[in-house]
Each structure stands twice: as structure tokens, then as C-alpha cells.
Amino acid sequence: MTRYVAQRCAAGLGVLLVVSFLIFWLGTLIPGDLSTVLVGSEGATQQQYRELRHRLGLDQPLVVQYAHWLDGALRGNFGKSPITGLYATAEIARRAPITLELALLALAESIVLGVLLGVFTAVRAGGLADVMVRTILFVMFAIPPFVAGVLLVLAGALFLKPLYQIGYVPLAQSVGLNLRSMLLPSVSIAVPLAAMTAQMTRTSLLETLGQPYIVTAMAKGAPQRNVIYRHALKNALAPIITLQGYVFGSLVGGLIVTEQVFNLDGLASGLLAAIGRRDYSFVVTGTLVIAATYILANLLVDLLYPIVDPTQRA
Amino acid sequence: MNEGFAGRLGTRIAALLGCVILAASAGLFVAPSAVMRPALAAGSAGGPVTVAEPTPPDTFDPIAHSDFNNWLVWQLAYETLVLVQPDGRVAPMLATSWKVSPDGLTYLFTLRGGVKFHNGSALSADDVVFTFERLMAKGIPYAKARFPNVAAVTAVDPGTVQIRLKKPDSSFLNNLGDPFVVAGAILSRQAAQATDPATKMIGTGPFRMVSYVPGSELTLERNPDYWRSGVPRADRLVIRYIPEAQTAVAALLSGSVGLVYPTPVTVVTLKRVTGLRVVTVASSSTFQINMGSVKPPLDNVNVRRAIASSIDRSAVVKLALLGEGVPTGPFPPGHPWAVPLAQQPYYQRDIVKAKQLLTQAGYANGVDLTFMWPTLGDTWPRIAQVLQSQLAESGIRLTLQQLETNVWLDRLVKANYDLTMTNAPYFADPSLYIVPRAGRQGPTPAELQTLLDRATQASYAQLPGIYRQIQLTEANLVYPFTGVVAENKWVAYLPRQVEGVTFDFTGSRRFYFSVRRPAP
Numbered sequence: 020m021t022r023y024v025a026q027r028c029a030a031g032l033g034v035l036l037v038v039s040f041l042i043f044w045l046g047t048l049i050p051g052d053l054s055t056v057l058v059g060s061e062g063a064t065q066q067q068y069r070e071l072r073h074r075l076g077l078d079q080p081l082v083v084q085y086a087h088w089l090d091g092a093l094r095g096n097f098g099k100s101p102i103t104g105l106y107a108t109a110e111i112a113r114r115a116p117i118t119l120e121l122a123l124l125a126l127a128e129s130i131v132l133g134v135l136l137g138v139f140t141a142v143r144a145g146g147l148a149d150v151m152v153r154t155i156l157f158v159m160f161a162i163p164p165f166v167a168g169v170l171l172v173l174a175g176a177l178f179l180k181p182l183y184q185i186g187y188v189p190l191a192q193s194v195g196l197n198l199r200s201m202l203l204p205s206v207s208i209a210v211p212l213a214a215m216t217a218q219m220t221r222t223s224l225l226e227t228l229g230q231p232y233i234v235t236a237m238a239k240g241a242p243q244r245n246v247i248y249r250h251a252l253k254n255a256l257a258p259i260i261t262l263q264g265y266v267f268g269s270l271v272g273g274l275i276v277t278e279q280v281f282n283l284d285g286l287a288s289g290l291l292a293a294i295g296r297r298d299y300s301f302v303v304t305g306t307l308v309i310a311a312t313y314i315l316a317n318l319l320v321d322l323l324y325p326i327v328d329p330t331q332r333a
Numbered sequence: 334m335n336e337g338f339a340g341r342l343g344t345r346i347a348a349l350l351g352c353v354i355l356a357a358s359a360g361l362f363v364a365p366s367a368v369m370r371p372a373l374a375a376g377s378a379g380g381p382v383t384v385a386e387p388t389p390p391d392t393f394d395p396i397a398h399s400d401f402n403n404w405l406v407w408q409l410a411y412e413t414l415v416l417v418q419p420d421g422r423v424a425p426m427l428a429t430s431w432k433v434s435p436d437g438l439t440y441l442f443t444l445r446g447g448v449k450f451h452n453g454s455a456l457s458a459d460d461v462v463f464t465f466e467r468l469m470a471k472g473i474p475y476a477k478a479r480f481p482n483v484a485a486v487t488a489v490d491p492g493t494v495q496i497r498l499k500k501p502d503s504s505f506l507n508n509l510g511d512p513f514v515v516a517g518a519i520l521s522r523q524a525a526q527a528t529d530p531a532t533k534m535i536g537t538g539p540f541r542m543v544s545y546v547p548g549s550e551l552t553l554e555r556n557p558d559y560w561r562s563g564v565p566r567a568d569r570l571v572i573r574y575i576p577e578a579q580t581a582v583a584a585l586l587s588g589s590v591g592l593v594y595p596t597p598v599t600v601v602t603l604k605r606v607t608g609l610r611v612v613t614v615a616s617s618s619t620f621q622i623n624m625g626s627v628k629p630p631l632d633n634v635n636v637r638r639a640i641a642s643s644i645d646r647s648a649v650v651k652l653a654l655l656g657e658g659v660p661t662g663p664f665p666p667g668h669p670w671a672v673p674l675a676q677q678p679y680y681q682r683d684i685v686k687a688k689q690l691l692t693q694a695g696y697a698n699g700v701d702l703t704f705m706w707p708t709l710g711d712t713w714p715r716i717a718q719v720l721q722s723q724l725a726e727s728g729i730r731l732t733l734q735q736l737e738t739n740v741w742l743d744r745l746v747k748a749n750y751d752l753t754m755t756n757a758p759y760f761a762d763p764s765l766y767i768v769p770r771a772g773r774q775g776p777t778p779a780e781l782q783t784l785l786d787r788a789t790q791a792s793y794a795q796l797p798g799i800y801r802q803i804q805l806t807e808a809n810l811v812y813p814f815t816g817v818v819a820e821n822k823w824v825a826y827l828p829r830q831v832e833g834v835t836f837d838f839t840g841s842r843r844f845y846f847s848v849r850r851p852a853p
């Protein structure tokens with residue numbers, strides 16, 4: 020087990036190295052570099068451009084620039100933006116917890132809501148309640164997050180003032196305000212995700228409920244509640260857990276719209292701003308954090324399998 | 334056994350989630366009382382004023398950014414030797430008086446006594462020397478270009494600074510007194526060597542910086558040592574950066590912020606809301622069409638004239654700005670030196686003439702051009718679409734292309750485009766409304782260069798006449814750009830949270846010095 024985890028971690032580090040170089044290389048392919056941003060729309064002579072690019076080290080070959088960055092990174096210095104004067108690591112350390120908290124809360128909310136509704140609809144499969152709940156979930160899933168987000172922000176400002184807090188409040192500062200700042204954004208992400216989880220739970224559970232051992236359990240008169248939650252749901256969990264691993268990975272990198280709409284200065288909106296000012300030390304480091312989260316989430320899911328499924332145990 | 338383990342695990346997870354949700358809801362209901370206290374304290378006069386700005390500053394260093402939105406915060410904490418007033422007069426600021434030598438090459442400034450930087454050190458002539466040394470060594474090209482003729486800055490004594498110019502420069506005082514303090518902000522040598530000016534402002538201004546959460550919130554407080562008594566009126570000013578326009582509206586409606594800068598879209602909603610005030614100003618923010626005059630067909634003056642003659646500026650105002658603006662030349666419409674559009678060649682729409690000009694240029698069948706613009710807001714694509722249909726009538730067919738802002742910048746400053754649009758803010762130095770920018774277009778025509786050189790050497794009294802000639806020449810050559818429209822700007826605020834709002838056409842935020850929270 021330990022060896023397996025070590026292997027996975029080593030492979031993960033390799034992936035991170037490749038990702039960092041790819042981002043570096045892709046960055047140079049985009050027209051407009053740091054010197055363009057510094058000059059702005061007011062223009063500069065060719066001579067001024069050359070001087071500026073030299074000062075920023077942009078005239079060096081890509082491999083040299085990358086080696087320079089990697090050398091710093093291995094010593095814990097992931098670079099500093101020449102524009103903002105901020106260190107990439109300090110900015111990410113400030114922003115990542117916001118995104119992670121939002122992603123974890125949204126995931127937790129979506130799992131609770133999704134699994135409960137999934138069981139509810141599976142048990143009533145084909146009935147009116149099933150159709151109605153699934154229709155509502157389908158509509159929720161179809162609403163784009165920026166529409167749902169803007170509507171929630173405006174509704175929050177007008178009708179839900181006690182639940183509404185614009186901008187992020189750190190957990191250490193106030194638990195209540197922190198949760199207020201996170202409630203509407205996490206709900207806006209959780210609802211469409213819950214729709215997905217509910218559908219997956221329903222399908223998986225229906226399949227399990229048709230198995231002979233369930234029929235046997237029912238026939239011998241075991242309480243229905245026990246049969247569903249103890250016997251059936253437990254065995255139906257594997258695909259749902261896999262789904263959550265992917266969802267969490269993509270959530271961390273994909274919260275940009277939500278962060279913009281709810282004015283949370285998380286990792287995703289930080290990345291967008293950094294791309295806007297061609298601050299590649301931040302872009303590369305931020306992408307590495309997201310990639311690492313993805314790798315860890317999937318590792319965690321793989322480690323969870325043996326717990327829910329005895330056949331997977333070594 | 335396994336089943337039992339998994340079962341227990343399931344129960345534990347459920348219990349844990351239950352606890353989390355319970356804690357969350359408890360927190361939510363506890364929260365209102367937790368926020369009540371600061372909110373009540375804020376009710377008293379002189380309490381904090383909270384405003385929302387759409388664009389967070391990337392840097393606090395006043396020699397390191399060329400974008401207007403980034404400048405807005407510098408003027409709150411930094412000051413300049415002199416100050417250009419909205420009416421164009423140059424007033425004393427950190428310098429109480431100045432003398433110019435008869436040849437116009439030497440300026441002698443007497444510094445105000447008793448001025449302190451936010452770190453407690455006293456302003457001296459050495460700080461002014463340091464400011465200019467630093468600008469020349471580290472300034473971005475745009476900042477340096479504000480003072481192209483400064484030869485030497487020397488401290489005569491701690492209270493007197495001498496600035497020598499290479500040649501007379503009629504724009505010098507105007508750039509020195511830019512209300513947005515670009516390049517001219519006086520820094521403290523001591524402070525700038527100890528703290529990176531990109532991350533912290535240590536100036537002599539009315540507000541001093543308390544904290545900044547990058548991209549999110551800037552907190553300023555009254556500078557207790559400020560040399561003018563009673564300024565600023567507010568103890569504390571909190572600026573929250575909210576890029577999303579609808580979110581800013583929500584923040585205003587909920588009272589989280591007391592003042593916002595609406596967009597052309599959100600202002601329509603806000604004007605209908607009772608209990609808040611919306612101030613409209615005809616601003617100096619203008620849009621111009623730039624033509625990549627380095628290569629055919631746009632190196633041909635008649636093609637450029639045909640394009641200029643195809644534009645119906647009033648229709649652009651009506652359709653793209655929803656009536657919230659006015660047609661303009663290179664100078665904003667209210668500027669005393671602006672030549673009326675009726676007198677400028679090729680500023681009136683004339684499709685017949687446009688077609689003639691195209692035929693003369695050898696493009697009787699029309700031309701195909703690309704029109705690019707940056708991703709900087711809804712106004713840009715709307716203007717582009719209106720222009721596309723207007724130019725089509727003369728046979729000028731535009732392919733529209735919206736680009737990521739830096740990709741656009743890269744092509745703009747290398748003159749690698751057919752047509753594009755730029756947005757100019759208020760400039761304290763009027764020459765910036767008309768000078769061609771380095772690299773953005775083809776070579777400057779000789780007759781225009783002669784006039785531009787004359788303007789630099791001229792006395793201030795001669796400038797209006799020369800600038801009139803420059804405007805007429807540029808309109809005739811349709812070079813380096815042709816003005817299109819000036820847009821209105823708005824500020825919306827809650828009178829119960831903010832009083833003393835006086836927004837003017839420059840877009841300056843100096844009115845934050847006079848705002849405060851009214852007594853409840």
C-alpha cells in the first residue's frame with residue numbers, strides 16, 4: 020500500500036514537471052509578452068522595447084528562462100511579478116484556500132443533496148415524484164453558472180440580506196461571516212453538480228436494486244430502509260465516488276465564473292488576472308497547484324475504492 | 334465485519350456532514366449580530382466610506398503603468414510639485430512657487446515647508462532629485478516620455494530644487510502637475526529604498542495606505558500629518574474592487590458599498606432605483622479610430638479620408654452609446670482648444686465623396702479591411718458593429734475581430750493592423766491628445782512633424798493657435814487617428830452612506846478627499 024502511494028506520488032511529480040514546462044512554452048507562443056503589458060497602448064520605440072526585454076530577461080532562450088525558473092522553484096522561490104511586486108507563492112497561499120474551501124463546500128453540499136435525491140427518485144422510479152424531481156434537477160443543471168450566479172447575487176442583495184456577503188472573509192477572522200460569504204457561491208455550484216450526482220446515484224442504485232441478493236433481502240422481510248442504505252447504496256457507491264474525484268479536480272480550476280460573479284479573489288480569478296498581465300511565474304505555479312489537487316483527488320478516490328468494495332482489496 | 338465497517342463509516346460520514354451543515358446554519362444565524370457592531374459604529378459622521386471600483390491596480394508604483402484605471406489610486410496618496418486644475422490653470426502643490434529663466438530652460442521650485450511623508454520623514458529637495466533619478470532609471474517608456482527634455486535635477490538647498498531642460502518644453506509644467514500623478518509623483522528616497530513602491534504607497538497625500546488585499550480591497554486612512562487641515566474629511570476610505578458590473582450593483586443595493594461607477598448597461602437600472610443618486614458627466618474619455626498607415630491600402634491618404642468621411646458620429650452616439658455621449662475630434666468636446674467638428678475636414682459624413690476618394694486611390698470596387706479591438710468592455714464591440722455598417726455603404730468592408738487585450742496591444746504598438754480603436758482618458762498635457770504614439774502607425778508626415786516641433790518650443794500663450802493648426806492638419810491627413818465619440822461617465826451613490834460627491838469630466842478621484850459618511 021505504502022509502495023503504491025509512493026509510486027503514484029512519484030508519477031505525480033513527473034506530471035507536474037511536464038505541466039510546468041508546457042505552460043512555460045505555451046506562454047511564449049501567445050502574442051504579447053510582459054514588455055507589451057508594461058509598455059501599454061501608448062507605444063514605445065524599438066530601442067525602448069529591446070532595453071525593456073533585456074531588463075526582464077525575455078531576450079534569453081526559452082530553455083534558459085525555464086531552467087532559471089526551475090532552479091528558483093526547487094529552492095522554494097517560484098518567482099515574483101515585475102509589475103505587482105508580489106511573490107507567486109504568497110499570492111497563491113492567500114488565494115488557494117478560498118478556492119479550496121469553495122470547492123469542498125460545494126462538493127459536500129452536492130453530495131448530500133445529490134445522494135439523497137438520487138435515493139429518493141430511485142425508490143420512486145417511474146412515479147410522479149421521480150419525474151418531477153428529475154425535471155427540476157434537469158432544469159437546474161441546464162442553467163449556466165453565470166446566469167444562476169448573477170441571479171443569486173441580485174436576489175441575495177435584495178431579499179436575503181442576512182445570507183448575503185459580497186467578497187471573501189477569512190475563516191480565521193469570523194466563522195459566521197466566512198460561511199455567509201461562501202453560502203450563495205457554493206450553492207450556485209452545488210445545485211447543478213447535485214443534479215449530476217443524483218442522476219448517477221439513481222441509475223447505479225436502480226441497477227443494484229434489481230440484483231438477486233436485494234430481492235432475497237426484501238423477501239426475507241428486512242426493513243426497506245436497511246436494504247436500501249446498508250445493502251444497495253453501499254454497493255452502488257463506486258461510480259459515484261469516481262465521479263466526485265473528477266468533479267473536485269475540475270472544480271478547483273473551473274471556478275472562474277463563480278469567483279468573478281461573487282467577487283471572491285480565489286485561485287481561478289487570480290490566474291485569469293495573471294494571464295492578463297503575462298505574469299507567468301504566477302500562472303505556472305497556480306497551474307501546478309491545480310494539477311496537484313487533481314492528482315491528489317484521484318489518488319484519494321483510488322484509495323477509497325477498497326473501503327467500499329472488498330473485491331478491490333489487495 | 335466488512336459490512337459493519339462500511340456501515341459505521343457511512344454513519345460517521347453522515348454524522349460529520351450533518352455537523353458541518355448544522356454549524357453552517359448556526360453560523361449564518363449568528364452572523365447578523367456579528368456584523369451589527371461595526372455597522373453601527375460606521376453610522377457616525379467621519380466613519381469609513383466604502384466605494385467600489387471596477388479595476389484593481391496592478392501596481393502602486395507611479396512610474397510603472399500606462400493604463401488610466403491603474404492611475405486612479407496613486408492620486409490619493411501621492412502628490413506632485415504643482416497641480417493642473419480642471420480648468421487648465423497650474424496651481425502650487427508641494428512647490429509653493431517657481432521661477433522660470435528667460436530662456437525657458439531652468440525651473441527653480443521652492444518646496445512647501447513642514448510636509449511629511451507617510452513614514453514620518455520630511456520632504457526635502459533630495460526626494461525630488463531621487464524621484465527623477467528613479468524615473469529615468471526604472472520608469473516604463475510611457476512614464477519617461479512624460480519628461481523627454483529633463484536634463485538635470487539638482488537640490489540647491491533642502492527647500493529648493495532646480496530642474497534644467499535640454500530645450501524649452503511647453504508641456505513640462507502640465508506633466509509635472511498631472512492630477513493623476515503619473516511619473517511626477519514625489520517619492521521619499523528613504524521609503525522607496527526600504528519598501529517596494531509597487532506594493533505600498535508612501536507619499537505626502539491626504540490618504541495613507543493601511544492595507545491592500547491584492548485585486549480585492551484597499552484600505553486607506555486619513556494622513557494625520559497632512560499639510561492642509563480638514564483634508565480629507567473621511568477618517569477611512571475602503572475601496573473594494575468589483576470587476577463584475579452586476580455584482581457592483583448588488584453590492585450598492587445591499588449597502589455593502591456606498592458608491593459605484595456604473596457601466597452604460599447597469600446605469601439604466603440604477604437610474605430607476607429610488608433612494609440613490611446617479612451623477613452623469615460628459616467625460617474626457619474619447620474613442621478614436623487608428624489606421625495602420627504603414628502598408629497599402631491605408632498608406633494612401635485618400636483611403637483614410639474615405640474612411641473618415643464614411644463615419645456618422647451622431648449615429649454612433651445614438652446606437653452604440655445609447656445616446657450617452659457626443660461626437661468628438663481628438664480633443665474632448667468641452668476642451669477650450671478643441672476645433673469645432675464642423676470646421677475640421679473629413680469629419681462630416683459624405684458617402685458620395687468617400688466613394689470618389691476610393692476611386693481616386695484606385696479602389697473603385699471598395700476595400701476589405703480588418704477592424705480589431707481589445708476585450709475591455711461592451712462599448713467597444715457596439716461601436717465596431719455600428720462602424721462596420723456605416724463604412725459598408727462606401728464599399729469599405731470590415732471584418733470584425735475582438736482580441737485578447739495583450740494580443741491587441743502587441744499588434745497595436747507594432748502597427749500590425751488595418752483599423753483599430755483606442756480609448757484616451759483626460760490628459761493634463763494637451764499635446765497628448767494629438768501626438769502620434771511611437772510605433773502605432775506609419776511615419777509622421779513632414780508637415781505635421783514641423784508643427785509638432787514648433788509646439789514643443791512654443792510659449793504656452795502660442796499653443797492654442799499651433800494646436801488648432803495641428804488638429805486641422807491631422808484631420809486633413811487622417812493621421813494618426815480620427816476622433817469618434819466621447820462617452821458619458823456616471824457615479825451612483827447612497828446619500829445615507831456618502832456625501833460630498835463631486836465627480837468631474839476628468840474622471841479624477843480627488844473628490845474622495847471631500848466625501849464623508851453623513852451623520853445618521
